[in-house]
Amino acid sequence: MTTLTLPKPDACGGTVKPTHPAPPTCDWVLGVTGHRPHKLAPKPQCYSKAFRVGLTQFAMERLADIQPEQVISGMALGWDQAVAIAAIRLNIPLIAAIPFQRQASRWPATSQRRYHQILARAAHVEILSQGGYSPQAMQARNEWIVNHSHHLLALCNPAQPGGTRHCLAYAAQQRVPIIHCWDAFTQTV
Secondary structure, three states, X not given: OEEEOOOEEOOOOOEEOOOOOOOOXXXXXXXXXXXXXXXXXXXXXXXXXXXXXXXXXXXXXXXXXXXXXXXEEOOOOOXXXXXXXXXXXXXXOEEEEEOOOOOOOOOXXXXXXXXXXXXXXXXXXXXXXXXXXXXXXXXXXXXXXXHOOOEEEEEOOOOOOOHHHHHHHXXXXXXXXXXXOHHHHHHHO
16 A cells, blocks of 8 residues: 655645545544446436536535545546545645556546646545455455545445446445435426
8 A cells, every 4th residue: 555645736836745645544534435436327428517517516525514534536537536525625635545556547538637637736645456456456445444534435336237236335334424416406307
């Protein structure tokens, strides 16, 4: 496991030191798990700017209601990044739990840029696996998020299989309370 703390750009293009350079230590840490864009809306809508903005707004509303002291995101496209952006906009320290070093390397260029912009604003970046993509790396990331969270905010369609469901199963096993927001999400889209 590698810890990487990145400097944040300030308004003038310089850098400032991260405000929280260590892993989560607050009394109210919210972990995040949820679907990739294509499991949240049909293609091509799921990759549109309008959908991304709406998803981020939905995430901001959830965070404003919950009021965590820190947020942990696994930084995947879709819900993870929407909550990460929402946390940054609400000045909630963001912990980015990266499953492996080159997580975004196969994404479109615009998605890679957004990913690196988010990482640059994170209070802390935790890289969980040294190799490349593997199901084990993804689950290690999920478990790290759960193990360092007091609650888990989940955007999960109960009919969809995959890593989000694995994360929820692990959270239930660890008795970490889960805040489900799928029903509220389906009423807003």
